[in-house]
Amino acid sequence: MFLESDNTPYYHDGSKWVAINDTDGLITTINAGGGIIVTGSGQERKVTFDPDNNTLETEAGDQGKARIKNLGVATQHIKDQNITNPKLSHDAVHTVNILDKAVTFTKMQDIPSMTVVGNVSASAGSPDGVLILTSLDEIISAHNSLASAKAVKDYVDNLVGGIGSLMGGWSAASNNNFPSGASKGDYWYITDDGTIQGIEFVEGDVIIANTNSPSVSDPSDWIALKTKRGQATTTKLGLVKLATTGEARAMENAEKALTPSNLSDVRASNEEAQGSSHERFVTPQGLHNRTATTTRRGIAELATQAEVNQGTDNQRIVTPATLHVFVSDFVGAYGQYVANMGNGSATTFTITHGFDTKDVVTEVFSNATGETVLVDTVRAANGNSVIVNFCFAPSSNEYRIVIRK
Numbered sequence: 214m215f216l217e218s219d220n221t222p223y224y225h226d227g228s229k230w231v232a233i234n235d236t237d238g239l240i241t242t243i244n245a246g247g248g249i250i251v252t253g254s255g256q257e258r259k260v261t262f263d264p265d266n267n268t269l270e271t272e273a274g275d276q277g278k279a280r281i282k283n284l285g286v287a288t289q290h291i292k293d294q295n296i297t298n299p300k301l302s303h304d305a306v307h308t309v310n311i312l313d314k315a316v317t318f319t320k321m322q323d324i325p326s327m328t329v330v331g332n333v334s335a336s337a338g339s340p341d342g343v344l345i346l347t348s349l350d351e352i353i354s355a356h357n358s359l360a361s362a363k364a365v366k367d368y369v370d371n372l373v374g375g376i377g378s379l380m381g382g383w384s385a386a387s388n389n390n391f392p393s394g395a396s397k398g399d400y401w402y403i404t405d406d407g408t409i410q411g412i413e414f415v416e417g418d419v420i421i422a423n424t425n426s427p428s429v430s431d432p433s434d435w436i437a438l439k440t441k442r443g444q445a446t447t448t449k450l451g452l453v454k455l456a457t458t459g460e461a462r463a464m465e466n467a468e469k470a471l472t473p474s475n476l477s478d479v480r481a482s483n484e485e486a487q488g489s490s491h492e493r494f495v496t497p498q499g500l501h502n503r504t505a506t507t508t509r510r511g512i513a514e515l516a517t518q519a520e521v522n523q524g525t526d527n528q529r530i531v532t533p534a535t536l537h538v539f540v541s542d543f544v545g546a547y548g549q550y551v552a553n554m555g556n557g558s559a560t561t562f563t564i565t566h567g568f569d570t571k572d573v574v575t576e577v578f579s580n581a582t583g584e585t586v587l588v589d590t591v592r593a594a595n596g597n598s599v600i601v602n603f604c605f606a607p608s609s610n611e612y613r614i615v616i617r618k
């Protein structure tokens with residue numbers, strides 16, 4: 214309330230009205246002590262928490278919070294079993310710093326047999342119990358366990374034992390079969406050249422059993438290692454050198470192999486195939502282009518009958534068959550002309566032969582007797598026909614005339 218008489222506001226403290234500026238009973242003096250700092254004067258005072266910065270510290274700023282300093286709590290400050298799980302709420306403790314040797318094996322819970330605590334996952338995560346394997350006989354596909362030293366040793370010993378042993382020499386010359394009673398991995402070296410079940414071996418080669426108790430006659434039960442080879446020959450497997458370009462061109466070396474590059478170099482071009490080089494080989498295309506001419510030997514194509522009859526091709530060959538047809542047709546069509554004469558009424562006949570020349574010979578004979586008869590014959594001025602005159606009219610086709618150039 215406010216009294217106008219003294220111009221002062223009042224408040225009721227529960228038992229009486231008290232002027233608002235009455236300081237009776239209020240704190241008027243603040244004394245600093247351990248961990249406390251008081252600043253200011255008069256009615257303005259500021260109280261600040263002042264930790265020792267060894268066990269406690271404050272965050273920066275006027276509203277800084279007090280917190281336990283890193284490494285501020287030593288092992289001896291916390292009695293055994295004073296902090297239990299229920300006393301630690303979720304995320305209440307973000308980082309726990311443990312002094313060296315502060316946590317001992319005796320303070321940890323019991324761990325199951327053949328188990329260690331760790332994280333074997335592919336990423337960061339919480340630790341868990343990791344099984345220690347005592348045997349690696351089976352393939353472990355998951356990364357969730359560890360192997361003991363003895364398990365690793367036993368596993369490696371088993372693998373090495375399966376590699377097999379050197380059994381000695383084996384003669385491919387005197388033995389037609391492979392060794393008997395072998396275990397997988399056992400191996401022999403060949404002492405003499407020879408053939409075993411169709412496989413050719415030379416001294417120094419190796420045979421390895423590919424299974425337990427392999428067949429002595431089945432090559433699929435064995436691995437043949439061709440470890441030693443000398444110079445290859447036409448009758449013996451071996452090593453070869455590659456021929457140089459010069460050796461390939463000389464075509465004399467019998468111990469070196471040609472390469473595709475060699476073959477390309479000694480292959481004759483189309484132009485070279487038409488020459489006389491003896492350092493090139495000719496391909497089918499080169500042979501095709503090696504044509505024969507009147508001045509060069511080569512390959513020629515046979516002329517067709519039409520080409521023979523035309524008589525203009527100078528690169529193709531005339532065969533007896535096409536020549537026979539040509540000569541027969543030429544003689545029949547161009548070398549002579551024959552025709553029958555006589556109709557029972559006419560005594561003069563004009564025979565057109567088409568030879569375009571007067572240089573022709575004519576002969577008339579009887580079709581019945583084959584005897585030649587003498588008649589008057591006149592060669593026409595155009596050179597393509599002759600005129601034959603009889604004294605009497607021959608009967609139908611009684612006579613035949615032959616005209617030759």
